[in-house]
Amino acid sequence: MLKTRIIPCLDVKDGRTVKGVNFVGLRDAGDPVALAKAYDAQGADELCFLDITASHEGRGTMLDVVRRTAEQCFMPLTVGGGVRSAGDLVQLLRAGADKVAINSAAVANPAVIAECAAKAGSQAVVVAIDARKAGASWEIFTHGGRKPTGIDAIEFAKEAQKRGAGEILLTSMDKDGTKSGFDIPLLKAVTSAVSIPVVASGGAGSAADLAPAILEGGANAVLAASIFHFGEVSLSEARKALADAGAPVRPFE
Amino acid sequence: MPTLALIDYGSGNLHSAERALRAASTLCETPMDILVTEDAEAVSRSDRVVLPGVGHYADCAAGLRAVDGMVDALETAVLQRGVPFLGICVGMQLLADRGLEDGETAGLGWVGGEVDRIKAGPGLAIPHMGWNALQIQQDHPVLTGLGDDPHVYFTHSYGMVLSNSDNLAASTEYGAPITAAIAKANIFGTQFHPEKSQRVGLRLLANFLEWEPV
Numbered sequence: 049m050l051k052t053r054i055i056p057c058l059d060v061k062d063g064r065t066v067k068g069v070n071f072v073g074l075r076d077a078g079d080p081v082a083l084a085k086a087y088d089a090q091g092a093d094e095l096c097f098l099d100i101t102a103s104h105e106g107r108g109t110m111l112d113v114v115r116r117t118a119e120q121c122f123m124p125l126t127v128g129g130g131v132r133s134a135g136d137l138v139q140l141l142r143a144g145a146d147k148v149a150i151n152s153a154a155v156a157n158p159a160v161i162a163e164c165a166a167k168a169g170s171q172a173v174v175v176a177i178d179a180r181k182a183g184a185s186w187e188i189f190t191h192g193g194r195k196p197t198g199i200d201a202i203e204f205a206k207e208a209q210k211r212g213a214g215e216i217l218l219t220s221m222d223k224d225g226t227k228s229g230f231d232i233p234l235l236k237a238v239t240s241a242v243s244i245p246v247v248a249s250g251g252a253g254s255a256a257d258l259a260p261a262i263l264e265g266g267a268n269a270v271l272a273a274s275i276f277h278f279g280e281v282s283l284s285e286a287r288k289a290l291a292d293a294g295a296p297v298r299p300f301e
Numbered sequence: 302m303p304t305l306a307l308i309d310y311g312s313g314n315l316h317s318a319e320r321a322l323r324a325a326s327t328l329c330e331t332p333m334d335i336l337v338t339e340d341a342e343a344v345s346r347s348d349r350v351v352l353p354g355v356g357h358y359a360d361c362a363a364g365l366r367a368v369d370g371m372v373d374a375l376e377t378a379v380l381q382r383g384v385p386f387l388g389i390c391v392g393m394q395l396l397a398d399r400g401l402e403d404g405e406t407a408g409l410g411w412v413g414g415e416v417d418r419i420k421a422g423p424g425l426a427i428p429h430m431g432w433n434a435l436q437i438q439q440d441h442p443v444l445t446g447l448g449d450d451p452h453v454y455f456t457h458s459y460g461m462v463l464s465n466s467d468n469l470a471a472s473t474e475y476g477a478p479i480t481a482a483i484a485k486a487n488i489f490g491t492q493f494h495p496e497k498s499q500r501v502g503l504r505l506l507a508n509f510l511e512w513e514p515v
Contacts, residue, residue, distance in 0.1 A: 049433065049434065049475075050425075050431050050432070051431060051432045051434075051452065052431075053431045088499070091499075093431065118316070118317060122320075122321050122324065122497060122499050122502055122503060123454070123497055142313075142316065144317060146317070146456070146497060166357075169356030171356075171456040214430070214456075214458075244427065244428065246426075268431065269431065299449075299450050
């Protein structure tokens with residue numbers, strides 16, 4: 049049986065993690081490679097790096113972070129942030145990413161999804177959707193959630209699948225940072241509209257918040273940042289909470 | 302030092318496979334020289350061969366055939382000299398008679414079967430992406446010591462349907478059984494990615510590096 053993936057997500061700027069990370073027993077050095085190793089040792093099922101670097105030089109630094117992480121962590125690595133073209137995707141894959149998340153560029157020009165899938169296969173192409181409730185539906189925002197697009201999130205998810213996306217990383221902007229649990233209605237709406245895997249993001253505040261995203265929301269994976277970084281929830285607690293609720297997890301000793 | 306040829310034909314997981322093989326090599330008693338190569342001559346002389354692969358079947362098949370003399374060199378090393386061979390993901394699928402992703406593409410035909418879209422049960426997403434349990438179907442040196450209930454990382458929409466079930470080394474369950482690993486004489490292949498499967502994956506790669514097919 050396929051297991052629920054638990055995915056810690058690190059925000060990286062100019063080669064350093066920006067949100068503080070504070071594991072028990074590991075001082076925050078801000079080095080994403082050291083943090084990736086710590087998550088690897090705890091049995092993360094996958095790791096996500098979100099590059100929030102604005103500069104061009106920063107992109108080279110990010111490639112180096114990906115390369116150094118991939119040298120030491122033998123787990124799947126998704127990298128997102130500022131990916132504009134199939135060329136950007138190929139650079140990240142060559143550096144050691146397994147999947148690349150495309151956000152603003154995919155919304156501005158959905159053809160880029162097909163270009164990326166043709167270049168590297170659907171399994172390498174994640175379309176990241178940031179959605180906020182608008183009346184009875186959800187609207188997509190881009191540019192780190194600053195720019196409304198008027199595009200319906202559910203329709204766009206379907207289009208992303210049609211154009212060759214292999215996975216959707218779905219962030220609820222209403223829930224992000226609230227620690228009040230994932231947006232189950234949004235997850236349900238998207239997972240019932242597409243047949244590719246969906247990663248739930250935004251709102252995890254405790255270990256108990258994880259299972260509903262899978263069991264009610266229909267997601268295949270849960271992504272979280274702060275609850276893991278600040279040691280509020282360990283990966284083993286997350287695995288136990290999911291398993292106790294009836295969501296299968298990978299055994300890890 | 303014995304040499305392992307890791308075939309470079311533009312596959313996306315080449316460097317991940319290289320890093321993991323180097324790490325696995327440190328678990329072995331005998332060091333292995335890991336040579337990333339697109340040189341057919343080097344492959345035909347090598348002591349072990351790994352063929353990686355991700356993405357589209359037809360693209361990978363075309364990419365492999367585009368390397369001058371590579372298919373002949375592989376056949377010399379693997380089919381004539383009998384050196385241990387490992388195919389990963391599409392690198393395993395290429396051994397089949399044919400692939401059916403967007404039309405029919407001829408494979409190498411080393412292991413009878415074809416590669417078709419996986420038929421997951423209702424409500425199961427495709428690609429089959431994530432960690433799934435390995436059901437070992439035969440005692441095989443490459444599959445030893447993986448621990449209780451080993452899990453490995455899969456990411457694929459197509460799977461290999463074998464003509465001869467004797468070649469099935471391991472399977473996994475995703476609504477229906479999926480071919481997870483194949484074995485035939487000195488040939489081994491995995492649908493999953495050992496280079497991304499943490500400890501279990503490194504153990505499997507180390508097993509491959511030490512495997513002496515009889």
